[in-house]
Amino acid sequence: MEHQNEQQEHKQTHHIISYKEHFSTLVALLLLTVLTVSISVFGAELRSLSVATALLIASVKALVVAYYFMHLKYDLKIYRWLVLLVMVLFVVFLVLTSIEYLNR
Amino acid sequence: MATAVATDLNFFQVKRGFFSWIFSIDHKRIGLLYMYSLITFFLVGATLGVLMRLELLNPGKDFLEAQTYNQVFTLHGVIMIFLFIIPSIPAVFGNFFLPIMIGTDDVAFPRLNLLSWWLYIIGALMALSTLVFGDGPADTGWTFYAPYSVNTSTNVTISVLAAFVLGFSSILTGLNFIVTIHRLRTPGMTFMKMPLFAWSLYATSWIQLLATPIIGITLMMIVAERVFGVGLFDPSIGGDPILYQHLFWIYSHPAVYIMALPAFGIISELLPTFSQRTIFGYSAIAFSSLAIAFIGYFVWGHHMFTSGMSGPARIIFSILTFLVAIPTAIKVFNWVATLYKGSINVQPPLLYALAFIFQFSVGGLTGVVLGALAADIHLHDTYFVVGHFHYVMFGGAGFAFFGALHYWIPKIWGRMYNIRVANIAFSILFVGFNVLYFPMLVVGLMGMPRRYYDYLPEFHLPNMISTYGSWILAVGLLLMLGNLIVGVRKGKKVGRNPWNGITLEWQTPSPPPLQNFDKMPELPKGGPYDFKQE
Numbered sequence: 001m002e003h004q005n006e007q008q009e010h011k012q013t014h015h016i017i018s019y020k021e022h023f024s025t026l027v028a029l030l031l032l033t034v035l036t037v038s039i040s041v042f043g044a045e046l047r048s049l050s051v052a053t054a055l056l057i058a059s060v061k062a063l064v065v066a067y068y069f070m071h072l073k074y075d076l077k078i079y080r081w082l083v084l085l086v087m088v089l090f091v092v093f094l095v096l097t098s099i100e101y102l103n104r
Numbered sequence: 105m106a107t108a109v110a111t112d113l114n115f116f117q118v119k120r121g122f123f124s125w126i127f128s129i130d131h132k133r134i135g136l137l138y139m140y141s142l143i144t145f146f147l148v149g150a151t152l153g154v155l156m157r158l159e160l161l162n163p164g165k166d167f168l169e170a171q172t173y174n175q176v177f178t179l180h181g182v183i184m185i186f187l188f189i190i191p192s193i194p195a196v197f198g199n200f201f202l203p204i205m206i207g208t209d210d211v212a213f214p215r216l217n218l219l220s221w222w223l224y225i226i227g228a229l230m231a232l233s234t235l236v237f238g239d240g241p242a243d244t245g246w247t248f249y250a251p252y253s254v255n256t257s258t259n260v261t262i263s264v265l266a267a268f269v270l271g272f273s274s275i276l277t278g279l280n281f282i283v284t285i286h287r288l289r290t291p292g293m294t295f296m297k298m299p300l301f302a303w304s305l306y307a308t309s310w311i312q313l314l315a316t317p318i319i320g321i322t323l324m325m326i327v328a329e330r331v332f333g334v335g336l337f338d339p340s341i342g343g344d345p346i347l348y349q350h351l352f353w354i355y356s357h358p359a360v361y362i363m364a365l366p367a368f369g370i371i372s373e374l375l376p377t378f379s380q381r382t383i384f385g386y387s388a389i390a391f392s393s394l395a396i397a398f399i400g401y402f403v404w405g406h407h408m409f410t411s412g413m414s415g416p417a418r419i420i421f422s423i424l425t426f427l428v429a430i431p432t433a434i435k436v437f438n439w440v441a442t443l444y445k446g447s448i449n450v451q452p453p454l455l456y457a458l459a460f461i462f463q464f465s466v467g468g469l470t471g472v473v474l475g476a477l478a479a480d481i482h483l484h485d486t487y488f489v490v491g492h493f494h495y496v497m498f499g500g501a502g503f504a505f506f507g508a509l510h511y512w513i514p515k516i517w518g519r520m521y522n523i524r525v526a527n528i529a530f531s532i533l534f535v536g537f538n539v540l541y542f543p544m545l546v547v548g549l550m551g552m553p554r555r556y557y558d559y560l561p562e563f564h565l566p567n568m569i570s571t572y573g574s575w576i577l578a579v580g581l582l583l584m585l586g587n588l589i590v591g592v593r594k595g596k597k598v599g600r601n602p603w604n605g606i607t608l609e610w611q612t613p614s615p616p617p618l619q620n621f622d623k624m625p626e627l628p629k630g631g632p633y634d635f636k637q638e
Binding site (some may be wrong): 069089092093096097099100101102103104 | 312348350354401402405412413414415416417420421
């Protein structure tokens with residue numbers, strides 16, 4: 001017996017990303033890295049916000065990687081929803097832990 | 105399903121020899137490899153439990169030193185949680201039956217499946233190796249609380265690494281099941297026509313996939329602190345011990361549902377078959393599994409009410425904890441309603457299901473008591489907590505595992521065990537279980553703290569009764585396992601469908617052929633529990 005749902009597999013097109021798109025993604029990631037480093041070196045006046053800024057930039061980078069390099073942009077919509085759900089979970093972890101920490 | 109493969113050979117007969125088992129990528133053989141390993145470790149853990157109860161028969165030292173007792177309860181916890189309950193139902197029955205129940209020939213990644221068993225064995229050997237090296241097994245309790253776990257000279261690092269490796273095994277199983285359920289269902293089996301056991305595995309797999317990495321990172325942080333002196337949890341070097349508890353319970357509370365949800369799935373299979381009627385509230389049961397998995401992520405703080413956590417957080421976590429009771433109660437009401445006006449056939453699997461409902465309800469309701477902030481302040485770290493979680497884990501998940509053994513062993517081996525002996529073993533187990541654990545609830549309310557090898561004289565009677573219960577339970581366990589082993593080897597042969605079930609596994613021969621079906625399975629028209637068409 002062979003694996004099923006072959007029909008469903010055929011319905012999904014296997015998208016091939018162009019070199020241009022790959023290259024643009026790489027440039028975006030490098031620019032964001034430069035931004036992270038610059039903020040840590042020159043953004044002393046940000047104080048405690050510097051960690052939050054670094055995390056924010058890292059999150060954007062993770063999204064870019066997931067969207068383009070990991071083909072999330074071209075996959076079924078449900079997978080985008082699942083990634084969103086995971087991110088919401090993570091944010092809730094942070095919010096609940098922060099409520100605890102800030103009220104100690 | 106593309107083509108039907110007719111073969112006279114079942115999956116036991118296709119290949120023979122030790123290596124054909126330990127390197128098999130057949131989901132059924134991997135399920136059985138898990139079964140043999142899990143039951144072995146369960147017996148080791150149970151023996152440690154009986155030894156602890158023996159020490160607690162009388163106040164004062166009987167035969168275990170205080171330090172040895174600390175190590176015994178830690179190893180008991182590590183084995184029972186990480187080596188038995190967490191993998192139990194998904195690894196054994198999920199592996200064996202999920203592909204058959206959804207009408208396919210294997211899981212989506214068979215080699216990854218074998219890898220997950222090997223990781224399980226490596227992790228198990230690492231955990232047990234702590235017995236023979238250095239200062240012996242960890243003495244921290246299975247929770248490895250910092251900063252003590254950072255400072256003790258016992259083998260915490262290896263125990264923690266073992267839990268880390270076991271976590272990988274769990275993640276791979278979860279990933280495999282999610283992809284299998286999404287991609288390999290037989291044509292016509294929509295999500296809403298899937299057996300509820302598959303639904304419960306689906307919800308469980310999401311927890312395994314998303315929560316387990318958190319414990320992995322947390323345990324690595326302990327190793328970083330122990331080996332490299334990084335100040336993460338130990339206040340003396342700038343760490344925060346409450347951070348450890350947050351990280352630990354962000355995984356370990358959802359892990360409670362890794363243990364409980366598959367058990368719910370088993371009960372949802374047993375009740376329709378043995379009452380020969382449609383499950384009451386199919387979609388309510390299916391979605392309540394997802395709801396439990398989801399809400400279960402947000403309640404971890406109820407393990408930390410006395411840790412020094414801030415007041416507002418304690419109130420929020422207490423309120424969130426009560427929410428879990430709603431989807432859980434939905435399931436219990438639906439199960440009871442399924443029995444109503446059913447043609448009830450009292451067989452051993454049903455007895456285990458009924459015991460599950462009773463014992464899990466006791467465990468769940470004592471959980472509500474502990475979830476209430478004010479009550480928990482008094483009951484935290486008493487025997488009430490020990491009684492509560494044994495009612496949930498053993499009385500719930502453990503009994504569901506035994507029920508599943510009695511339900512599916514005739515399918516796996518094609519032979520029936522002695523029903524009368526099974527009923528007697530069940531009765532002894534049920535009595536033994538309640539005699540063992542109910543006094544713990546009472547003695548906990550009286551104020552006896554847990555994790556001590558000694559206690560005050562006024563706690564003697566309940567402890568004595570509890571120890572007698574452990575002996576009854578041990579007899580029941582041995583009788584049950586002995587009866588099953590004799591049944592598997594010499595029992596009367598059974599056909600495809602000894603229980604008159606209608607999910608797909610009952611359409612295939614017993615034992616099933618290598619590729620699961622000898623003919624195209626037919627989906628019941630009105631869903632997986634449509635007994636009317638029979």
